[in-house]
Amino acid sequence: MQIATWNVNSIKVRLNHVLNWLEQTQTTALVMQETKTVDDAFPKDDFEAAGFEVLFCGQKTYNGVALAVRKSQVSAVDDIVFNIPGYPDEQKRLIAATITTKTGEKVRLAGAYFPNGQEVGSDKYFYKLEWIAALTHWVRDELGREKNFVLGGDFNIAPTDADLWNPQEWKGKILVSAPERSAYAGLVQSGLVDTWTLGLHAPETYSWWDYRMSGFEKNHGLRIDHLLVSPAVAKDMKDVWIDAAPRALEKPSDHAPVVMQLDW
DNA sequence: ATGGCGTACACCGTACGA
Numbered sequence: 681m682q683i684a685t686w687n688v689n690s691i692k693v694r695l696n697h698v699l700n701w702l703e704q705t706q707t708t709a710l711v712m713q714e715t716k717t718v719d720d721a722f723p724k725d726d727f728e729a730a731g732f733e734v735l736f737c738g739q740k741t742y743n744g745v746a747l748a749v750r751k752s753q754v755s756a757v758d759d760i761v762f763n764i765p766g767y768p769d770e771q772k773r774l775i776a777a778t779i780t781t782k783t784g785e786k787v788r789l790a791g792a793y794f795p796n797g798q799e800v801g802s803d804k805y806f807y808k809l810e811w812i813a814a815l816t817h818w819v820r821d822e823l824g825r826e827k828n829f830v831l832g833g834d835f836n837i838a839p840t841d842a843d844l845w846n847p848q849e850w851k852g853k854i855l856v857s858a859p860e861r862s863a864y865a866g867l868v869q870s871g872l873v874d875t876w877t878l879g880l881h882a883p884e885t886y887s888w889w890d891y892r893m894s895g896f897e898k899n900h901g902l903r904i905d906h907l908l909v910s911p912a913v914a915k916d917m918k919d920v921w922i923d924a925a926p927r928a929l930e931k932p933s934d935h936a937p938v939v940m941q942l943d944w
Numbered sequence: 945a946t947g948g949c950g951t952a953c954a955c956c957g958t959a960c961g962a
Binding site: 690693716740741742796797798838853890892893904931934 | 951962
């Protein structure tokens with residue numbers, strides 16, 4: 681069983697990339713961010729025709745999240761959540777559901793699009809920190825309820841300097857500031873395992889590259905998309921990687937999928 | 945210091961991203 685997260689930067693523009701990638705990789709469940717479309721315009725029929733059940737929580741122009749599961753491998757999708765319970769928010773940034781596989785495994789899967797924060801000290805920055813605090817609170821509750829839990833998404837945080845191609849230029853800035861990194865660590869410490877720390881990875885492996893200045897060709901990237909899992913899931917994890925191939929296609933998203941393979 | 949590129953909305957440019 682394979683679970684992945686991908687910031688698609690517009691589901692309408694990226695629809696064929698996403699469906700082709702799901703077909704090629706045979707991924708079981710995918711959470712998507714920055715769908716950038718209202719629910720009425722989400723390409724639901726295209727996902728269903730490709731064999732997926734899809735849930736989505738979107739808005740005009742910005743943000744928006746979705747979750748697709750392969751029907752041939754999943755028998756039930758329950759307890760759907762749109763946005764953080766108890767944290768009223770116009771911005772659509774969280775989706776979750778409990779998935780039961782045909783082999784009888786049950787996993788709570790959440791997909792998150794963390795606020796970008798724009799600039800340290802800005803209103804958007806404080807919203808980012810507040811949003812992460814609310815998410816952390818919710819995750820703690822969820823972990824008490826379901827032993828198999830996966831949180832994937834665009835976290836908009838590079839956890840260490842090894843996750844930046846040019847750490848000296850990012851020092852103290854948005855995506856790397858100490859309060860953001862500390863919020864990331866706090867989220868992990870609420871009872872999750874950062875899957876990236878379980879494997880050996882080539883250095884300079886990133887999940888995002890700027891469209892400008894040939895960022896991808898030069899591998900001038902950041903690693904800001906992550907998969908965090910409960911200990912029970914970590915125990916059955918076989919591998920985790922970033923699939924940079926879709927970033928090399930025509931009209932790519934600026935993010936690449938992060939993928940994890942489970943022993944299920 | 946700025947913009948460089950891409951997307952959305954809808955102006956014929958602005959907001960936003962990371």
